[in-house]
Every structure is written in C-alpha cells, then in structure tokens.
Amino acid sequence: MTISQDRKKTLRSIGHKLNPIVTVAGNGLTENVLIEINRALDDHELIKVKYAVGDRDLKKELLTETEKATRAILVQSIGNIGLFYRPAKEPDPKKSNLQRL
Numbered sequence: 001m002t003i004s005q006d007r008k009k010t011l012r013s014i015g016h017k018l019n020p021i022v023t024v025a026g027n028g029l030t031e032n033v034l035i036e037i038n039r040a041l042d043d044h045e046l047i048k049v050k051y052a053v054g055d056r057d058l059k060k061e062l063l064t065e066t067e068k069a070t071r072a073i074l075v076q077s078i079g080n081i082g083l084f085y086r087p088a089k090e091p092d093p094k095k096s097n098l099q100r101l
Helices: 005-015 031-044 056-070
Strands: 020-024 046-051 073-078 081-085
Touching: 005 046, 005 073, 005 081, 020 031, 031 046, 031 056, 046 056, 056 073, 056 081
Parallel strands: 020 046
Antiparallel strands: 046 081, 073 081
C-alpha cells in the first residue's frame, strides 16, 4: 500500500500534535506489543510509536519490522518516534485521529 506525497504531508501535520501511544523497549517487538500497536491502529488509524532501544540500526530494523507486521505505512520517523498509518475498515469518529479534527 502506498500513499501520495500530499497525503503524507497531511498525515505528518496531523501526527505532529499526537503523543506516542506505544513504547517499544529492550525486549523489542513482542507479541503483546504488536497486539497493542494493531489495536491502536484499528482505533486511531494514525499513531506514534516510541522506540527506546538506543541503537540507531536496531531502531531502523524495528521500524521496518513494525511496518511489515502491522501492514501499516511508516509515514515519518524522527528521532525515536515512528508515525504509522493504516486506514480502518470502519473508522470510529470518536476515536480516529483523522476524523476528530
């Protein structure tokens, strides 16, 4: 799944105001962390994930792994934060970060 540059720009501007919902730490992407990321994507469509792993190469690997495991799009990565987008099948206007504007 790919999105246009204009759509990415819009998602980045919305994501700028968001706080990280999930933190990936020393244990990496465990099953429970992936479940929580998937739940957050289902509810909010656009989320931030914080990677507190220290190593830059490991962080890049975890970003890619998260993208593949959740079938989401990595919109932006700045520092230890990754911004992920996955459209919901039936978005809830009360929870979706894209519809609450």
